[in-house]
Amino acid sequence: MLELQNKVLERIAKGEPLTETLETLCRLVEARLPGIQCSVLRVENGVLHPLAAPSLPKHYSDALDNLEIGPLAGSCGTAAYYGVPVIVTDIASDARWAKYRALALPLGLLGCWSTPVISGGKVIATFALYFSNGRHPESHDKEVIETCTHLCAIAIERDERTRERERLTYTDALTGQANRARFNEVLHGLQAANSDFGLLLADIDNLKLVNDTFGHGAGDALIQTVARRIAAAVPRDRTFRLGGDEFAVIFDGIGIDELTEHCNAILREIKRPAQCDRHVVFPSVTAGGAISGNGDARQNADIALYHGKSRYRGQFTAYYPGMGTALTRRFRAIRDVGIALAEGRIEAHYQPIVRLDTKEIVGFEALCRMRTASGDVVAAAHFHEAMLDGDIALQITELMLVTVAADMRRWLDLGLPLQHVGLNLSAADFHTGNLQAKLQEHFTAKGVPLEHVILEVTESVYLDPRDHMIGEEIGAFREQGLRVALDDFGTGYASLTHLLTVPVDIIKIDKSFVDRLIHEEPGAAIVEGLVGIAGKLGIRVVAEGIETESQVSDLVAMGCVLGQGFLFSRAVDFDTATELLKTKGQRPSAEAGALTRVGV
Numbered sequence: 260m261l262e263l264q265n266k267v268l269e270r271i272a273k274g275e276p277l278t279e280t281l282e283t284l285c286r287l288v289e290a291r292l293p294g295i296q297c298s299v300l301r302v303e304n305g306v307l308h309p310l311a312a313p314s315l316p317k318h319y320s321d322a323l324d325n326l327e328i329g330p331l332a333g334s335c336g337t338a339a340y341y342g343v344p345v346i347v348t349d350i351a352s353d354a355r356w357a358k359y360r361a362l363a364l365p366l367g368l369l370g371c372w373s374t375p376v377i378s379g380g381k382v383i384a385t386f387a388l389y390f391s392n393g394r395h396p397e398s399h400d401k402e403v404i405e406t407c408t409h410l411c412a413i414a415i416e417r418d419e420r421t422r423e424r425e426r427l428t429y430t431d432a433l434t435g436q437a438n439r440a441r442f443n444e445v446l447h448g449l450q451a452a453n454s455d456f457g458l459l460l461a462d463i464d465n466l467k468l469v470n471d472t473f474g475h476g477a478g479d480a481l482i483q484t485v486a487r488r489i490a491a492a493v494p495r496d497r498t499f500r501l502g503g504d505e506f507a508v509i510f511d512g513i514g515i516d517e518l519t520e521h522c523n524a525i526l527r528e529i530k531r532p533a534q535c536d537r538h539v540v541f542p543s544v545t546a547g548g549a550i551s552g553n554g555d556a557r558q559n560a561d562i563a564l565y566h567g568k569s570r571y572r573g574q575f576t577a578y579y580p581g582m583g584t585a586l587t588r589r590f591r592a593i594r595d596v597g598i599a600l601a602e603g604r605i606e607a608h609y610q611p612i613v614r615l616d617t618k619e620i621v622g623f624e625a626l627c628r629m630r631t632a633s634g635d636v637v638a639a640a641h642f643h644e645a646m647l648d649g650d651i652a653l654q655i656t657e658l659m660l661v662t663v664a665a666d667m668r669r670w671l672d673l674g675l676p677l678q679h680v681g682l683n684l685s686a687a688d689f690h691t692g693n694l695q696a697k698l699q700e701h702f703t704a705k706g707v708p709l710e711h712v713i714l715e716v717t718e719s720v721y722l723d724p725r726d727h728m729i730g731e732e733i734g735a736f737r738e739q740g741l742r743v744a745l746d747d748f749g750t751g752y753a754s755l756t757h758l759l760t761v762p763v764d765i766i767k768i769d770k771s772f773v774d775r776l777i778h779e780e781p782g783a784a785i786v787e788g789l790v791g792i793a794g795k796l797g798i799r800v801v802a803e804g805i806e807t808e809s810q811v812s813d814l815v816a817m818g819c820v821l822g823q824g825f826l827f828s829r830a831v832d833f834d835t836a837t838e839l840l841k842t843k844g845q846r847p848s849a850e851a852g853a854l855t856r857v858g859v
Contacts, residue, residue, distance in 0.1 A: 277418040281311035334373035335385040348393035431500040434486035442499040457518035461546040463504035480535035549578035592645035608830035619845035622679040649687035676844035681713040770804025
């Protein structure tokens, strides 16, 4: 018995499959007790499931599968029901075998001893010995049974722990669906086998709005509702929650038309109103899908989803070849910037804003730069596509707020003549609803007065006729003393009449106008007129993209006082910006006069 025990324990320690381990146990017992046949049945939710019976016919084990335990359920069902050993020496006459003797007797099985396997106070299995003759167990039989039930308990307990670890590894805790790890595993298997399949990727619309409005309890309930409705429409083992508001569904052997039909049906099912933490919510998801055989199905479905989120909210978008040219570029940019953010390769650089007549630095514009893995610095223009993604834009802004606030505090501590730093904001920053709190959190907490901060917003964002909320919020910022610059003026919706109705403190003339500063050219007339009107309205003007001394002369002649561009400096890192402030920063002068200290 010690040899048997060691062999079985070795298999358990090696993590061999439960069925193989228990079949080995049965064969070892059968070799030591000639004339008997072994069986191990698992007990789950009051029913029996065969685990091992290497010498019994398959049809016999199949007949016992899903058999309910009870007081008259043969030797094993009865032992599991009462939790005590059941010794039957004559199957033909024992009442507990009345319903099952027709299965056993034709096989020459005349007796059956069954012992419950108990773990944690409950029956988890039965260990049975079948005989071709009827007899009662002797002392050495009892020793075998005791050893084997103990080994069965160890093997099953280990299997349950393994299954629970696997469940936790591959199951989403909130919805009970398979998670991203399981999705990646299944998808990899399908791709490795060159299987035909369709893939749906879906994002819940407005989950953040539900969280912000009704609380995270309602948001979690919305996620669970969507998960249930997706699972009800497709096989459960093919639905996945990838995290956050993301879901995936895999369809085996399906074409694009069938995929579209299935996905539209899922979206219709999802859209029914739902009670989420005592609030009525109208769920909606945006979905994209693709089939295998047209390239990388995962990437293509991502492209389709991204396309849908840009244009067809709440609908399904199927991928087609050629869809991805611009979207792929944007997708890759988002991926690259996301990786750079995770690896700490997004930095703040500073381009000086100078007084044109003296070349003194009156402030900086904080600009985002990405450092590549090889150490090269990439300007934001090269990953502009990524900034169109709301999540990326918010992460960039958060990083810039933290970095710029810390840098400004250091400049102030050094006693440098810091007047202001401009921070670029996107539409996504205003839609979060907590921008004011973030400014207070990062700048006030660092002891940097907000009078040193200028919010820069492109006119295409600020003056977008489809979004009045941004203008209203900027107006509220100005009432609290914050200054606002209208960036890239002249490239979007702006006209001179807007300066009468839109509250701004500074306008930044776009480089495209500065490039056209040629005598008697329309560009020069526009800039001169703009500088004059802005001056009368009390609005400061900064000319962007200055590259030549000729442009400086023309701008000064027109009355423009401030500018920035490569002529003075490119955007530089903190250390270089510090040296520029030390040597060229505009300091207060004892002399009186309007131009003694000019800033924005």
